[in-house]
Amino acid sequence: MSLHGKSTATIDAQVGRHLENGVDSEQYWLSRKSFYETGFALISYLLPDEVKRRVDAEINDLIAQQSIRRDLTLPQTSNSPRRMRNVTAEDIRAHDGVVREMYESPALRGALSAVAGEAVLDCPYQPEEYVITHLERPGDTHGWHWDDYSFGVIYVVDVPPTHLGGFVQTVPNTSWDKEDPQVFQHLIGNPIHSYALRPGDMYLLRTDTTLHRVHPLEPGGRRTIVNMAFAAERDLNKQISHETMEDLFSV
Numbered sequence: 001m002s003l004h005g006k007s008t009a010t011i012d013a014q015v016g017r018h019l020e021n022g023v024d025s026e027q028y029w030l031s032r033k034s035f036y037e038t039g040f041a042l043i044s045y046l047l048p049d050e051v052k053r054r055v056d057a058e059i060n061d062l063i064a065q066q067s068i069r070r071d072l073t074l075p076q077t078s079n080s081p082r083r084m085r086n087v088t089a090e091d092i093r094a095h096d097g098v099v100r101e102m103y104e105s106p107a108l109r110g111a112l113s114a115v116a117g118e119a120v121l122d123c124p125y126q127p128e129e130y131v132i133t134h135l136e137r138p139g140d141t142h143g144w145h146w147d148d149y150s151f152g153v154i155y156v157v158d159v160p161p162t163h164l165g166g167f168v169q170t171v172p173n174t175s176w177d178k179e180d181p182q183v184f185q186h187l188i189g190n191p192i193h194s195y196a197l198r199p200g201d202m203y204l205l206r207t208d209t210t211l212h213r214v215h216p217l218e219p220g221g222r223r224t225i226v227n228m229a230f231a232a233e234r235d236l237n238k239q240i241s242h243e244t245m246e247d248l249f250s251v
């Protein structure tokens with residue numbers, strides 16, 4: 001406790017304590033199996049409620065104070081739309097609060113590596129480390145895309161009920177040819193998985209080989225997440241270009 005009576009426990013300490021007391025190996029095993037089979041694993045149980053409340057509060061403040069509206073389509077993902085409000089990695093890093101602590105937490109990183117079945121490493125490209133995305137209008141969507149690095153960890157602050165859209169859709173075992181993305185062909189040629197989420201959920205996604213999107217919102221729907229990107233060992237030797245990120249944040 002500080003002089004002001006405010007909790008000063010670090011996010012890492014809170015997560016570490018929670019993982020020691022509250023998570024058994026069966027849960028890890030089920031997540032790992034799901035991740036291996038589908039590229040998607042629900043890992044909401046890795047964060048204690050007190051951490052979720054702190055993260056929710058920070059993200060809602062950042063959206064209110066520092067977010068930027070985007071409405072564009074990106075040719076590198078077959079002109080799929082981005083209709084959203086964002087807080088950039090630069091602004092999240094400068095704020096230096098709990099999102100950054102969560103990203104850097106060794107306790108969380110260890111748990112993520114256990115689920116992934118390999119080391120989950122810092123993203124080597126700082127503008128992609130984390131981004132907050134808020135969908136607020138009818139038709140708002142994070143359209144079909146892949147991400148540059150192996151892992152995305154998405155923490156869900158707010159998500160509407162299923163009938164208002166905002167659920168996640170994935171097409172595992174697909175790969176991104178940036179010159180010829182063929183998103184529609186991937187959709188036609190493969191099964192699409194859809195996942196309803198609830199506030200406080202978190203999921204791990206194999207973002208480089210899973211085509212994914214957030215279904216457009218219906219009127220009345222609102223949705224807020226932070227996406228944290230991480231690399232695998234194999235990513236560190238690859239030449240990765242960052243056009244979608246550069247296009248997204250150049251407007």
Ligand SMILES: O=C(O)CCC(=O)C(=O)O
Pocket residue numbers: 131133142147152154168212213214225227
């Ligand atoms: O909002 C989501 O659930 C997915 C976010 C995402 O795919 C991204 O930020 O790259």
Ligand SMILES: [Fe+2]
Pocket residue numbers: 145146147152207212
């Ligand atoms: Fe993504």
